[in-house]
Amino acid sequence: MNTQTSSDVVTAAMPDGEIILLHGGTRQYFSLNETASFVWRLLEAATPAERIREALIESYDITGEAAGDALNELMRELEAWRLICCAETRAS
Amino acid sequence: MSAVNRDLKINHPYSVSYVLCGAGIRLIGDASDPLAAAAWTIEALFPVRFAHVLPLPTFQIGIHSQPEPDVDGETVMAVPGFLAVRTGTGYHLRSGTSWLAVNIREGFASGSLSSCFLTAPLEDRRGLFLMAFLLLFAGSGRYALHASAVAIGGHGVLLAGASGSGKTTVACALIRAGWDYLSDDAILLDQCSGVTRVSALSGPFHLTPNALRHFPELLVGAFTPPSGGKQLIDMSTAWPGRFIREVEPTAILFPEITRAESSRLIPLRPTEVCLGLLATGAGLLADRESMAGQTAIIAELSRSTPGYRLLHGADAHRFPETLADLIGLTLGEKPAGRTHEYANQF
Numbered sequence: 185m186n187t188q189t190s191s192d193v194v195t196a197a198m199p200d201g202e203i204i205l206l207h208g209g210t211r212q213y214f215s216l217n218e219t220a221s222f223v224w225r226l227l228e229a230a231t232p233a234e235r236i237r238e239a240l241i242e243s244y245d246i247t248g249e250a251a252g253d254a255l256n257e258l259m260r261e262l263e264a265w266r267l268i269c270c271a272e273t274r275a276s
Numbered sequence: 277m278s279a280v281n282r283d284l285k286i287n288h289p290y291s292v293s294y295v296l297c298g299a300g301i302r303l304i305g306d307a308s309d310p311l312a313a314a315a316w317t318i319e320a321l322f323p324v325r326f327a328h329v330l331p332l333p334t335f336q337i338g339i340h341s342q343p344e345p346d347v348d349g350e351t352v353m354a355v356p357g358f359l360a361v362r363t364g365t366g367y368h369l370r371s372g373t374s375w376l377a378v379n380i381r382e383g384f385a386s387g388s389l390s391s392c393f394l395t396a397p398l399e400d401r402r403g404l405f406l407m408a409f410l411l412l413f414a415g416s417g418r419y420a421l422h423a424s425a426v427a428i429g430g431h432g433v434l435l436a437g438a439s440g441s442g443k444t445t446v447a448c449a450l451i452r453a454g455w456d457y458l459s460d461d462a463i464l465l466d467q468c469s470g471v472t473r474v475s476a477l478s479g480p481f482h483l484t485p486n487a488l489r490h491f492p493e494l495l496v497g498a499f500t501p502p503s504g505g506k507q508l509i510d511m512s513t514a515w516p517g518r519f520i521r522e523v524e525p526t527a528i529l530f531p532e533i534t535r536a537e538s539s540r541l542i543p544l545r546p547t548e549v550c551l552g553l554l555a556t557g558a559g560l561l562a563d564r565e566s567m568a569g570q571t572a573i574i575a576e577l578s579r580s581t582p583g584y585r586l587l588h589g590a591d592a593h594r595f596p597e598t599l600a601d602l603i604g605l606t607l608g609e610k611p612a613g614r615t616h617e618y619a620n621q622f
Contacts, residue, residue: 191564192564194564194567194568194571195571196550196571196572196574196575197575198545198546198547198550198575198578198579199546199579200545200546200547202547204547204550204551204554204571204575206554206567206571208563208564208567213551213554213555215547215550215551
């Protein structure tokens with residue numbers, strides 16, 4: 185099952201590449217840094233976790249292990265704030 | 277009250293019509309006394325003007341003698357004396373034993389005002405109508421911010437931040453230095469052809485006793501008694517001819533009170549501006565469509581308008597022209613020929 189962005193979340197893109205998220209249920213605001221914004225855009229496009237990991241490797245010149253760790257950590261944060269759902273799938 | 281009476285004779289038996297922020301407000305009722313009291317409250321607290329021709333959208337507010345219905349929904353705001361519940365058709369607002377049911381999609385509110393409400397201090401009556409207006413405007417794509425707004429030379433400056441951050445003090449300092457004003461705590465945002473404009477949604481200023489000590493000239497405009505809390509001030513009495521209804525914002529400032537002598541400005545990134553505005557402008561709107569609309573317009577404002585932290589010092593009220601020059605520089609306004617040293621040059 186792919187990870188999905190929560191339907192309760194409203195987004196706004198800022199000129200510095202960051203994305204602002206508003207969770208309608210909790211009414212909390214968040215700003216995503218450049219990397220998290222990069223991942224968020226892919227999540228919005230329903231990109232599988234493995235493909236996101238590959239995109240991180242390509243775009244940020246990091247190892248597969250580092251990309252997987254960073255992605256898993258980010259997914260846990262997003263999940264904890266209820267910004268994504270159905271996050272059973274983890275990057276390897 | 278004369279305008280109410282005039283309307284009672286000319287138009288509907290019990291109705292009053294206004295324009296507020298470019299929208300029509302039609303107040304109707306089934307009894308003249310509650311309607312007149314509601315009308316007086318609205319006229320005192322909001323920058324309305326009487327109208328016989330109402331623009332679209334026009335919102336209708338019905339004041340009737342009717343029992344409060346059972347309310348089922350999500351409580352989105354609960355503070356002492358005030359409750360807001362999101363219902364299937366909109367929001368149910370309750371202030372004491374008075375209430376208004378707001379139907380956002382249809383653009384009307386209807387409810388009942390108790391005798392206690394109609395004799396309560398003016399400020400205590402504000403929340404019910406302010407929230408009703410805020411919600412009705414949100415239904416037409418216009419969103420409120422908890423911010424002050426002042427202007428000079430067609431340039432608008434928003435002062436945003438939490439209560440106690442000094443928005444009103446800075447606004448009063450700038451007005452004393454010759455600027456115009458819109459509002460000290462509630463403005464309305466809307467976008468047209470990619471341009472964001474702000475309108476005054478609140479009438480009188482709210483000054484603490486401490487702030488009034490710095491601006492004693494405003495006491496002539498006080499129309500509520502000092503009670504230890506904030507006093508409502510009719511700014512047009514002290515500074516006539518300086519009220520403007522709308523302006524295009526050119527800068528957004530987030531005031532913070534400091535102990536420094538000189539004020540200074542620190543540029544903010546658009547993301548910081550956006551988060552700062554969202555923190556002051558959101559809260560009540562609970563439906564996704566409204567939240568998305570509000571977030572979009574605030575994000576666009578943040579992208580297009582430079583924002584700054586304003587660390588305002590003692591010069592804010594002692595040398596208002598210094599503060600005015602400092603802020604004016606961010607707008608491209610030339611200092612008014614003075615030779616102050618600014619804490620931060622742009």
